[in-house]
Amino acid sequence: MGSLEEAIEGLKKFLSNKDDVAVAQIEKLITGLQETDLNEFDPVKRILEGFQHFKINKFDKYPELYEKLAEGQWPKFLVFACSDSRVCPSHILDFQPGEAFMVRNIANMVPAFDKLKYSGVGAAIEYAVSVLEVQNILVIGHSRCGGIKRLMTHPEDNSAPFDFIDEWVKIGLPAKVKVQAEFGDLPLEDQCKHCEKESVKLSLCNLETYPYVQMGLANKKLRLMGGYYDFVHGKFELLEFEPRFRHLFST
Amino acid sequence: MQKDNFPLFKWMDNYWYLLNWISSRARTVMSRMAVLSSSWVYGDSFHCSPFSGLTNSFVGFSRNWPNPNATRRSKNMESHLRLLPSVKRNQIWRPNASSCSLELAQELTCYKVENMGKTDEDQDLFDEMKQRFLSFKKQKYLEDLEHFQALAEAQYPKFMVIACADSRVCPSNILGFQPGEAFMIRNVANLVPPLEHGPSETNAALEFAVNTLEVENILVIGHSSCGGIQALMSMQDDVDSRSFLEKWVINGKSAKFRAKAEAAHSSFDQQCTHCEKESINRSLLNLLTYPWIRERVRKELLCIHGGYYDFLNCSFEKWTLDLKGSSIEGGRYSFKDHAFWY
Numbered sequence: 001m002g003s004l005e006e007a008i009e010g011l012k013k014f015l016s017n018k019d020d021v022a023v024a025q026i027e028k029l030i031t032g033l034q035e036t037d038l039n040e041f042d043p044v045k046r047i048l049e050g051f052q053h054f055k056i057n058k059f060d061k062y063p064e065l066y067e068k069l070a071e072g073q074w075p076k077f078l079v080f081a082c083s084d085s086r087v088c089p090s091h092i093l094d095f096q097p098g099e100a101f102m103v104r105n106i107a108n109m110v111p112a113f114d115k116l117k118y119s120g121v122g123a124a125i126e127y128a129v130s131v132l133e134v135q136n137i138l139v140i141g142h143s144r145c146g147g148i149k150r151l152m153t154h155p156e157d158n159s160a161p162f163d164f165i166d167e168w169v170k171i172g173l174p175a176k177v178k179v180q181a182e183f184g185d186l187p188l189e190d191q192c193k194h195c196e197k198e199s200v201k202l203s204l205c206n207l208e209t210y211p212y213v214q215m216g217l218a219n220k221k222l223r224l225m226g227g228y229y230d231f232v233h234g235k236f237e238l239l240e241f242e243p244r245f246r247h248l249f250s251t
Numbered sequence: 252m253q254k255d256n257f258p259l260f261k262w263m264d265n266y267w268y269l270l271n272w273i274s275s276r277a278r279t280v281m282s283r284m285a286v287l288s289s290s291w292v293y294g295d296s297f298h299c300s301p302f303s304g305l306t307n308s309f310v311g312f313s314r315n316w317p318n319p320n321a322t323r324r325s326k327n328m329e330s331h332l333r334l335l336p337s338v339k340r341n342q343i344w345r346p347n348a349s350s351c352s353l354e355l356a357q358e359l360t361c362y363k364v365e366n367m368g369k370t371d372e373d374q375d376l377f378d379e380m381k382q383r384f385l386s387f388k389k390q391k392y393l394e395d396l397e398h399f400q401a402l403a404e405a406q407y408p409k410f411m412v413i414a415c416a417d418s419r420v421c422p423s424n425i426l427g428f429q430p431g432e433a434f435m436i437r438n439v440a441n442l443v444p445p446l447e448h449g450p451s452e453t454n455a456a457l458e459f460a461v462n463t464l465e466v467e468n469i470l471v472i473g474h475s476s477c478g479g480i481q482a483l484m485s486m487q488d489d490v491d492s493r494s495f496l497e498k499w500v501i502n503g504k505s506a507k508f509r510a511k512a513e514a515a516h517s518s519f520d521q522q523c524t525h526c527e528k529e530s531i532n533r534s535l536l537n538l539l540t541y542p543w544i545r546e547r548v549r550k551e552l553l554c555i556h557g558g559y560y561d562f563l564n565c566s567f568e569k570w571t572l573d574l575k576g577s578s579i580e581g582g583r584y585s586f587k588d589h590a591f592w593y
Contacts, residue, residue, distance in 0.1 A: 041409065041467075043409065043410065043467070043468045043470075043554065043556070044556075044569065044571075044588065044590065046409075047426050047470070047558070047567075047569060048569075048590070048592055049427070050425075050426035050427030050428065051425060051426055051427070051567045051592055052592070053427050054424060054425050054426065054427055055565050058424070059565045060565070066562065066565070069419050069562065070475075070476070070562050070563045073417060073418045073419055075418035077418075083434050083435050083436055083456045083459075083460075084406065084434065085406045085408040085428075085430065085431050085432060085433050085434045085435070086402050086403075086406055086430045086431055087430075088421070088423045088428070088430065088433075088435065090421045090423035090424055091387060091391065091423060091429070091430055092384060092387050093380060093383050093384060093387070094383040094386065094387060095418075095421070096424065097418065097419045097420075097421065097424055097425075098418050098419055099418055100418050100421075101416050101417065101418045102416050102418065102421060102437050103416050103437055103438065104435050104436055104437040105436065105438075105452040105453075105455070105456060106452065106455050106456050106459060109452075118451075118452075119495050119498040119499040120438045120439070120442075120451055120452055120453065120499050121452065122495030122496075122498070122499070123438075123439045123479070123494075123495045123496040123498070123499035123500065124416050124438065124439050125495070126494055126495045126496050127416075127439055127478065127479070127482075127496055128416075131478065136376075143403070144403065146459065146463075147459075162455075162458055162459075162462075163450070163454075163458060164450045164451070164454045164455040164457070164458045165455045165458050165459055167450040167455065168450065168451075168452055168455035169455075223373075231392075231399065231402065231403050232403045234388050234392050234393070234399070236381075236384040236388075238377065238380060238381070
């Protein structure tokens, strides 16, 4: 990551440019940067200001709502989203307090039902579907996902293994295999994009292996959806997953 | 994996791209110094929540996206609130998890999605979601396009946040974290399992945030009326067969023992509150079981903070782990910089 000094040096290199507009802009930036000291970033101050803003502009403005939320929650959604700092569903889909029970993990993955492993995800699904009785489960993937890129490149790139990341992202192996079979001749970036979407579909299929999800689907009380947020182009896709059997024949 | 080399070398022949990138970085830096302004913090866009049980229908309604400085109240909110039942603390239900074939998951990977006929309510839900995204795009993404384009190249969050999945406590709402600021894990009861419990989604995210993104702060946020902690406090210790929920929250059992010991004569609710805070402290200690975290804390490259959001009183308590006075083996922790905001 470029340091503050590198940024200023980089800017100074362009001061020789004859474009007056650019020069003015660059000089203004350099002045601003020089007055700033990165070491002064105060995480506590940042948290305090954020909380104060929430309290003044949300909590204190809607007391009846927050009073009710203090008693309980009745979210309509269980959302799985990536931990990536750029893709919080509270921003991109404007989920407000009380609307979405939200799980965030690397590459927004949902592993298949396994009584021995992945109790964290299992606990969230169990609680959301059985206790909170959410009506929608939404898995949101996104562009340029680091977890998916790791899945697609390791171990073929001979990079050193990560202790925990590799163990987690291998949940997405079926998606990787499918993408490599269909799009193996494309550049890595395109393959990753396909895998980001395929992984969402895989997670939706994995959701269906949970007994409470099966019951919810059978009773038509639960809907499964997949989303894809492309922050490169500012786009969002949504699809619904409806597992069903289509009767073919009987004799 | 998103770490980017300084793009000066990569984009030398496109100085406008570089100008935008540096400008965006500079603005990110300068914004940290400034008091949160309306251009950075979400304006008063919230009225009420069609996606919660506060309303009995999926029907979306037109949402106004006012000037951040304006004060608005939704005319629909009062009617929604009348539909609310009175509820006590969420009861814990123990499901009978029947066995399920894992082969089904493999067969379904080839499943195709078809278009089905939709009800009006369904369509309203989808329309609402679409409108929300388009509003985000118009009011945030396009308004600050340079910043979002720079973010699309790489993320440099200063925070890693571990928060509960509870719908009421998203740190983007209660602490105003904006895109790019906080790498976030959300799980039931904001638990951090120790190293010896083996790989999990939580330590996978920790590994990425600390070793690759090199965040400077880890913040574990707990909250009041946590259903996961309540489940932990309610469960019987000697029962073998457990639901997923109990298998997960058992990660907080040392906090439970401490809470029961220290608040033995208090009500169940008070013991739960005690456990909610103890559990945060236990999670902070568990962070130190990861050598690469401990090392960075020792070198003062990384700070570990605990936070507690009480949504009954709208207060936020915050404290920072003091490595010198803390011991994993002794289960002892020491804190500094304690603050209470209300």
